[in-house]
Amino acid sequence: MTITVNMTVNGKDVSAEVEPRTLLVQLLRENLGLTGTHVGCDTSQCGACVVHVDGESVKSCTLLAAQCDGGQVTTIEGLADGDTLHPMQEAFREHHGLQCGFCTPGMVMSAIDLVNRNGAPSETEIREWLEGNICRCTGYHNIVKAIDAGAKSMGG
Amino acid sequence: MSDTIIGAVREPRRHDSGHKHVSGQAVYIDDLPEPVGLLHVYLGISTEAHARVTRIDLDPVRAAEGVALVLAAADIPGENDISPTHRHDEPVFATDLVEYAGQPIFAVAARTRDLARRAARLAIVEYEPLEPVLSVEAAKKTGKMVTEPLVLSRGDAAAALQQADRRLSGRMEIGGQDHFYLEGQIAMALPGEDDEVTVISSTQHPTEIQRMVAHVLGAPANAVTVEVRRMGGAFGGKETQGNLFAVVAAMVAKKTGRAAKARPDRDDDMIITGKRHDFLVDYDVGFDDDGRIDAVEMTFAARCGWSSDLSGPVTDRSLFHADNCYFYPNVRLTSEPLKTNTVSNTAFRGFGGPQGMLGGERLIEEIAFATGKDPLEIRKRNLYGGGDRSLTPYHQPVEDNIALEIIEQLEESSGYWRRREEIGAYNRESRVLKRGIALTPVKFGISFTATQYNQAGALVHVYTDGSIHLNHGGTEMGQGLYTKVAQVVAEEFQVDIDRVKITSTTTGKVPNTSATAASSGSDMNGMAAQAAARAIKERLIDFAAENWGVPREQILFLPGRVRVGNQEVAFSELTLKAYNARVQLSSTGFYKTPKIHWDRDTGRGRPFYYFAYGAACTEATVDVLSGEYRFDRVDILHDVGNSLNPALDMGQIEGGFVQGMGWLTMEELWWDEKGALRTHAPSTYKIPACGDRPRVFNVEILQNGQNREDTIYRSKAVGEPPLMLGISALHAISDAVASVADHRICPRLDPPATPERVLMTVERLRAASREGAS
Incomplete structure (x- = not known):
């Protein structure tokens, strides 16, 4: 049995026939080819799969595609304006807030949601917000720096 | 003309893929477009830590929806072994004996990953349990080792301990560690003509994957090409642990003629693959009232798991670093690489060295408390010094x-x-x-303690438009190796780094490479790439000298251009002219680390x-x-x-x-x-x-x-x-x-x-x- 889900992904209307148990991350990666959203732990803890649904960050491996029916989904691929990176993407690049890059899309998506809620997060607020995003490479030092800088340029 | 190039060595250059990482454009293996008909492979694993296998019935797996192929030990065309040290102690699939909970018994390939996972659960495997040996302590009692222990000694530690003013002994437990690379193990195999197969593998060691796939397929190495553009982290966990997934995917691809992808989920990845070794360290140290060490005896017993994997060199390295920065006048260090019924422990950043160093630092701490001095004082008092205080336990x-x-x-x-x-x-x-x-x-x-691994190769092409293609044996796992080596090549040719195309590591371009491990990636591949670039440069200089009739020493590579006597030509102009004059603009480069030697039998070198x-x-x-x-x-x-x-x-x-x-x-x-x-x-x-x-x-x-x-x-x-x-x-x-x-x-x-x-x-x-x- 399949169901039809309709949603807007990165500004485009999409419609897909999927099994009801299909996860949002599967829809994005397998049906829509948006592979910038990664699967790190399969169990909603590492945060590599974070996307925005209706403007809020969610772990797309926890959410059924059907739950997003009618929703607005933004993935890492939907942030840049043509060749111009989103300020948070630019901040991660500029401040070396990455090494292997696998956690980076989820980090960026989480960070943007933080700044959307709190335009000038303190270092403590950044640390606390990122509890659900794991990075094994960087020790988080540059990630915090990047988010701080990204918040400033998003505000400016 | 600019006075500097962009991306020279010493420049705090950003990671070459940074813009792709932040925009979701960096492609990891699971992100590659899947060829039509691709099969997803999943492993069936042992639930017992130590048992005789009395029955394996895979018919229910074969009968499951979407299943195209089931593979067990008997279906392996070549050898049922992926032991990296060729001790033949690591079967791909268990047969009549399982030696850890998580040991692969069979693989199933199905239309979707979900179907493969469900099918893998349907196997009927019956066991006759045996007593498992799980802890280091239990393994010490059995005395069973996966490989030969090492002894490093200098002076007479036993006698010096007896004579020391003060002496104390103790035992330290050191825990293991999971790599937790964010991108789990993964391999995708694409069948080729005749015996050929291409494997795209998340590996630090493409040559090892090539060797293992050939071995298991019963094919020569030249039939197997292994490629990796980037890994989502590795930390040693992809030095040998990718072998299993690569060989299984390759076998499915060759047997079915369809592409095959093996990616365990996180839980299975952690259950199946090796980790940092946990250790039990017994120590005995003699010292004087000032806290200066006279003698040290230490035994490093490691839980190696069910097979040797890299446990020999890992436990060797624990001894090499048991001194950390400190001089031990009389010393005897012994390793015990013990066999247990747990996952086969493997390389992990530091490779046994960190555990050795922890043992050494425990001695310092003990002495500090025993003498009532600050640990920092004890550390400084025992540092290596000049003269007769400079010799390590390995001489x-x-x-x-x-x-x-x-x-x-x-x-x-x-x-x-x-x-x-x-x-x-x-x-x-x-x-x-x-x-x-x-x-x-x-x-x-x-350096790798196995001297033969201290070699590297590179391949550099310069095209007629002056753009450069760079390839080397090192792999990119996030550390920025590709960026560093590209900086070396940009520096050599004095061109901006964006003129240097960084390309995937592949066994087809640079053969017989070593793992990107032992911290040696940029040391070795940087040197190999430099050698390749310099070989081409030499030819360009010879050509320019002849073409413009100037002495060689008047030819200078400046940023983006080359000075030839009193005139300057663009780099791209020189390369085109050189091509027209039939100058070879491609070169390999090779490097072997000088000065090193090691005799394990005598513990010296x-x-x-x-x-x-x-x-x-x-x-x-x-x-x-x-x-x-x-x-x-x-x-x-x-x-x-x-x-x-x-x-x-x-x-x-x-x-x-x-x-x-x-x-x-x-x-x-x-x-x-x-x-x-x-x-x-x-x-x-x-x-x-x-x-x-x-x-x-x-x-x-x-x-x-x-x-x-x-x-x-x-x-x-x-x-x-x-x-x-x-x-x-x-x-x-x-x-x-x-x-x-x-x-x-x-x-x-x-x-x-x-x-x-x-x-x-x-x-x-x-x-x-x-x-x-x-």
Whole structure:
């Protein structure tokens, strides 16, 4: 049995026939080819799969595609304006807030949601917000720096 | 014309894929478009740690929906073995005996990953359980080893221990660590004509994958091409542990003629693949009243798991680093690579070295408590010095020692002694929160101890438009190796780095490579790429000299151009002219590390080309009611020689410290009494999160660093050494804990120092302190 889900992904209307148990991350990666959203732990803890649904960050491996029916989904691929990176993407690049890059899309998506809620997060607020995003490479030092800088340029 | 190029060596250049990482355009293997008809492969694994297999019925698996192929041991065309050291002790699939819970028994290939996973559950496997050997302690009783132990000795340790003014002994447990690379193990195989197959594998060692796939398929190496553009982290966990997934995918591809992809989910990845070795260290140390060491005897017993994998060289390296920065006048070090019915432990950043170093640092701590002196004093008193205090337990003199210089600089910049006073005053007043501080150094030997691995190759093409194609045997796992090597090539040709195309590592372009491991990636591949670039440069110089009739010494590569006598030509103009004159614009490059040699039988030689140094000072606050703690401040000073890229090096230092800190504090692997791993997901296995990083984190690269050896632009390796800076975190907690017994009792806090273990240590010290007082 399949169901039809309709949603807007990165500004485009999409419609897909999927099994009801299909996860949002599967829809994005397998049906829509948006592979910038990664699967790190399969169990909603590492945060590599974070996307925005209706403007809020969610772990797309926890959410059924059907739950997003009618929703607005933004993935890492939907942030840049043509060749111009989103300020948070630019901040991660500029401040070396990455090494292997696998956690980076989820980090960026989480960070943007933080700044959307709190335009000038303190270092403590950044640390606390990122509890659900794991990075094994960087020790988080540059990630915090990047988010701080990204918040400033998003505000400016 | 510009006076400098973009992307020269020493420039703090961003990671070459950074713009792709942040925009979701960096392609990992699971992101590649799947060929039509691709099969997903899943493994069926043992539920028993040690058992005879009495029945395997795979018919229900074959009959399941969407299943195209089921493979067991009998279906393997070549050899049922993927032992990296060729000891033939690591079957791909178990047959009549399983030796750990998680051991693969069969594989199933199906139309979707979900169907393959469901089908894998349908197998009927019956076992006759045998007694499993799970802990190091239990394994010590059996005495069964996976490979030959090593002994390093100098002087007469037994006699010197007897004669020493003071002597003490003890035992230390050291926990293991899961790599937790964010991108799990994965391989995709594409069948080719005849016996050919291409495997795209998340591996640090493409040549090893090639060798293993050929071995298992019964094909020659030239039939197998292995490629990797990038990994989502590796840390040693993809040096040999990718073999299994690659060979299984390759067999499915060859048998079905369809592409095949093997990707375990996170839990299975953690259950099936090897980790950092846990150790039991027995030590006996003799010293004088000033805390100067006379003699050391230590035994490093490691839980190697069910097969040898890399446990031989890993346990060897634990001995090589048991001295850390300290001179042991009389020493005897023994390894015990023990066989257990657990996952086969493997390479992990530091490769046994960190465990050796922890043992050495425990000696320092013991002596400090025994003599009532500050551990930092004991450290400084025992450093390698000149003359007769420079010989390591493996008889290599330490010739490039800068440990004291680094310690003294950090002592000053971190305000160690002032803070030591402040902490003492604080602890006298504070009942529940206790603070501690520790400054620990690192000396880490650079080179593979197996001399033959210290070789690397590169391939450089220059096209007629002056653009450059770069390939080498090193792999990119996030450390920035590709960027560093491209900087070397840009520097050699004096072109902007965007003229250098960085290409995937593939066995088809550069053969017989070594693993990107032992911190040697940029040292070796940088040199090989430089050699290739220089060979082409020499030909260009010869050509220009002849073409323009000027002496060779008047030809100079300037940024973006070449000066030929009194005129300048664009680099692209020179390359086109050279092509037209039939000059070969492609070259391989090769490098082998000089000076090194090692005789394992005698325990003598020069296994390391040079040493990398560093030191960290960590301050912790411990809640002695709950055992919980936080790291208030960390100061690091680390030696990277003359850095190829300070930005990337800083990343390695910061990340290495936090990974080492995680290993020694919060990361706890737990096997139950039946040998099943119970911490197989991030829900139960906790690596540091953002909130765990130190509140204040001051990281500095040693200024004016130089490698006294002739390495690539006099830089030093940086991959592994910083991990061991994390030892200061353990010792800072230990120092805080010691305050509950007025620093009279060595806490013997064994890692991982989880809050539970910290609390138990606090209670033990308090009880001992009360006993001592009554």
